[in-house]
Amino acid sequence: MAEVSETTAEAPDTRGTSSRFADGVFAVGFVSLAVLLIGTLAIQAAFALGPRTVTERCIARGIIPFVPETATSPQSGNAGSPGMCHILEGILSPAQTAVLLFAIVAGLLAVIAGLATYRRMETRRRRNRVVVGAVFGIQASVLGAFLLWFIRATPEKSITQFLNVEALKVDHTFLLRGLVITLFMALAAESLGIVLGVLLSLLTISKRTAVRAPARVYINIFRGTPLLVQLSIGYFGVNNGLQLHQSVFVVAIVVMGLNAGAYTAEVFRAGIQSIEQGQMEAARSLGFSYLQAMRYSIVPQALRRVIPPLLNEFVILIKDTSLVVILGLPLQRLELFGAGQQGYSDTYNATYFVAIAIGYLIITLPMIGIVNAVERRLRSGLVSVTGAA
């Protein structure tokens, strides 16, 4: 634009003003979602703080007070039934149904109002509010409808199978130890994988086919077959066949390390090859040998770039430790999935699987958080990777 505008202290707000209607749509959408989430939690909290008894309705639905085995009668009822009963009572309460119906209706209203009007909004800010209101509305009505379906079905079965904290008490020591063992196995395998991966990646970037070929064969075989198969061959085939007499625990870590090495090698190769050719030329022209150039210039820079994909590999490895269950670890060495399965077979209660899912998340979520933070840092240029200013 040729026109010269007056200098102002603040940048002009190009998004424009809002309006009562746009704010209204946003409010309806926001309230529908907020009522759904906060209302449901509040109802559950209210019932949790109430009397811990097993009501008639719970008994009618099969959540029966637990009676231990005696000489005259076998054990009966559900362990932890008072705890499960208040969850069920909360879900079945009229207040819960009212919350859900309100959320669905208000949510749908926001969606309809938003979709019908967002194209005709005069300012960016208004359109933005209307669209966000409609999005909240969609989330509230979909979530509300799903919960309503859940309530109308047989929530008592889900509660006893997924939310029976009492059942966890039977084998809870396995769970905690399983968490530690899973982390230990993953760390040990990853350490082996990184050492192997660095060596393999250096072989794969060689200009000589004779050097590259064996590394490529190794990588392709380990990347091209399931870890489950590798574990089976490693234990039943190699360990038994060669009379190595190693425990499942050791074999599993070694096989997972060999497997991680193949993936890590590809990550490192990509990292090394992403460094500008000029870095190698600069180093060589200063008299560095190839290995010195790698060590002082290329590899340190590549390492920074491969941190996010490497952590991703580690997250996958943590989850893959669950495959060791097919080899059968001894009871005192059970990793997290094995521990959960042990608990399940002792109690026939799937709450164990919910518990170990949470266990995996406790390890993996911080990792994923670190990956995202590092990626943001790399993108923001704090770790400058290009020479140009």
Next chain:
Amino acid sequence: MPNEDGSVVHLEGIHKWFGENHVLRGIDLSLDPGEVQVVIGPSGSGKSTLLRCVNLLELPSQGRVWFDGKDITDIRTDLNEVRTHIGIVFQAFNLFPHKTALRNITLPLEKVLHVSPEDAKARAMEQLTRVKLAEKADAYPGQLSGGQQQRVAIARALAMKPRLMLFDEVTSALDPELVGEVLQVMKDLAADGMTMMVVTHEMGFAREVGSRMLFMDGGVIVEDGDPRAVFSNPESERLKQFFSQIL
């Protein structure tokens, strides 16, 4: 120790193929001590390839390079040792981005020349002062302007005490207002008697500082002579055409 003919470096019948592409088609060239040889020519004429053949960053497909009285194209030559005597500065600076300006300079001194850390630091600061960047010693390349980065790159090469400096279009990636500071460093260097080979598009610099000018086209040296003479009186049609396009 110069070559038998007194030159610092001597190229003999250099050919270079990239696949089917015949980039250098028989180059014979000598650089005498203190000479500032300026190489000009259209893009794709082989100037940079020729420059990179001098320190064997590109291996000639055919021909020999004599340095220190030895044929350094001989496979048994220790190129790492040879390259410590030949400094090169690139268009893209190629500083190590994860090291400070000072560390960029001390690293090769310590790891290649095995200079003690204290001496390396002293030598690095001397060169940084020379390129007027002593106060930027602890800055990372990403915190420096293009002109400053290029001056650090020159200081890094000079700290190795080379007998010959190669410059590969060192101002081409710079914003126009930053070109001057880099050219000034190169002028000072030429005045100090450094033997230099400069591939450049800066015609003013070429005429003013160069003691000999080469015009390359199609992988051969088309004209070779005193810069002022070449400028005022180009002999070949191709050079006349080249000047008419760029001036």
